[in-house]
Amino acid sequence: MRAYLCNAFGPLDTHGPGDLPPPVPADDEVVIEVAAAGVNYYDTLIVQGRYQIRPALPFSPGGEFAGTISSIGAAVEGFHIGQRVLAFNSFGGFAEKARARASQVFPLPDAVSFDQAAAALVAYATAWFALHDRGRLRAGETVLVLGAAGGVGLAAVQIARAAGCTVIAAASTPEKLDACRHAGAAIGINYRQEDLKEAVKSATGGRGADVVIDVVGGAYTEAAVRATAWRGRVLVIGFAAGDIPRIPANLLLLKGCELSGVFWDEFLRREPQACHNQVSAILAGIENGSLAPPIHGRYGIEEAGEALKELAERRATGKLLICPKR
Ligand SMILES: NC(=O)c1ccc[n+]([C@@H]2O[C@H](COP(=O)([O-])OP(=O)(O)OC[C@H]3O[C@@H](n4cnc5c(N)ncnc54)[C@H](OP(=O)(O)O)[C@@H]3O)[C@@H](O)[C@H]2O)c1
Incomplete structure (x- = not known):
């Protein structure tokens, strides 16, 4: 599958698109076909080796993503293939498919688009x-x-x-x-x-x-x-x-x-129920129009490096998204 890759920790212009084997879910994980991934400031740090987590190489950055579930680990309950969801996984989202622990996956109401969700989490x-x-x-x-x-x-x-x-x-x-x-x-x-x-x-x-x-x-x-x-x-x-x-x-x-x-x-890891309640309140706010995540721009996987640079250089107003099907 196509993914934006970090093959070695280094400056933003040293990374680029490439191929990775599609992910296979662990027992407690689901795999999501990514429709939109949000770009966050820490994505610019994780590829430089300057974030508290240093994933095994090569890896794709992208900690929040929305899409549909394409496979489910043996121990996961309460989700089904084809379900629209939003997920957090620290990295892996600037790719056609990404894994996430089921405890860090949020069901997505029909009225909330993948773009809005990925911009919000x-x-x-x-x-x-x-x-x-x-x-x-x-x-x-x-x-x-x-x-x-x-x-x-x-x-x-x-x-x-x-x-x-x-x-x-x-x-x-x-x-x-x-x-x-x-x-x-x-x-x-x-x-x-x-x-x-x-x-x-x-x-x-x-x-x-x-x-x-x-x-x-x-x-x-x-x-x-x-x-x-x-x-x-x-x-x-x-x-x-x-x-x-x-x-x-x-x-x-x-x-x-x-x-x-x-x-x-850490709040999500230590207090998952309280965190899920807060995310539900946010998704309800998007549904009723009281919250509206501002989207600054959308990029494909091939141009994800541009999005990281735009954020790092303080040019973004609101959220940048990586949309693999773009
Ligand atoms: N603790 C947590 O759980 C948590 C969760 C999410 C994010 N964060 C952290 O919160 C910070 C903001 O995240 P974000 O996603 O909102 O980032 P963002 O969209 O890039 O916004 C950061 C803002 O900081 C300002 N800024 C000031 N000096 C800057 C500099 N030297 N380089 C870049 N921006 C600078 C910029 O506004 P001006 O140009 O107007 O100054 C920019 O709009 C990051 O440090 C991120 O790691 C922490």
């Missing part, structure tokens, strides 16, 4: 887990989203807005801020040009943000902690800027605020 489930679970979001609160025009960022904007909150989006260009406003943000801050803490304070009448979604890291994290309200919750999700910040603990004391880690893959 990691980004929306991470943002939902962060805001509603780790962040205990309440209607009427103010949410600051850093990297707000990215995959997780736009999902967080929509989920917070749907929960009745005021969203302040921070991103690096006017075009990205327009996309955030379109997704429901009330206020946009260009954090390349404006002082983040001062801009948030001024937008909130000096009060600060109740909840912060941080997928960027670097110097922005401390500025965001300084821009939180009393009893604020800062949700640490990722470090797209590259640097892992160190935060002075006295800031947390003075503001009575929390810094909480958000690790969605």
Whole structure:
């Protein structure tokens, strides 16, 4: 079968399309004929050997994919061949077929397209887990989203807005801020040009943000902690800027605020039922139109490297998809 392959860990332009034997499911797995796979920031890291998981070589990246089940492991119950599903498997999805553990497969309602589903799983489930679970979001609160025009960022904007909150989006260009406003943000801050803490304070009448979604890291994290309200919750999700910040603990004391880690893959592994309930709520939100995953572009397997570069170079607004039948 055709797949986008990493034959050796290295820079993004060292990988490309190739052939792999079709996957065979282990007892607890299903194999899915992939209709659409979402591109995530960690796909750009895993092929460089810079992610916490280093798969055996050669492998295809692509951790979230939607399609139909084509074969089922001997111990799997509750799924059938031909069923429309959405799955998470850390890697393997930029290919015509991919394996996933049945516990990490979600039945897909007919009204949700493969593209919408593949664009939603990691980004929306991470943002939902962060805001509603780790962040205990309440209607009427103010949410600051850093990297707000990215995959997780736009999902967080929509989920917070749907929960009745005021969203302040921070991103690096006017075009990205327009996309955030379109997704429901009330206020946009260009954090390349404006002082983040001062801009948030001024937008909130000096009060600060109740909840912060941080997928960027670097110097922005401390500025965001300084821009939180009393009893604020800062949700640490990722470090797209590259640097892992160190935060002075006295800031947390003075503001009575929390810094909480958000690790969605681990949540899925450790608390599968709670995670499945959250994904069901997201799929219901897509069905009823309150959530709408923004799709930035679609690529075939042969051009998957372009999609990875587009993401790594900060050119994407919303999700990129790899569609093998394109
Ligand atoms: N903890 C978890 O469970 C979990 C789950 C999913 C993702 N993540 C992590 O969350 C982060 C964001 O993921 P994503 O899929 O939303 O990525 P994405 O779509 O690429 O968005 C990341 C955003 O970060 C900003 N950014 C700032 N500095 C950057 C840099 N040097 N390079 C690239 N982007 C930069 C960009 O916005 P501006 O240009 O506007 O600054 C970009 O839109 C990643 O670190 C990812 O690994 C963690």
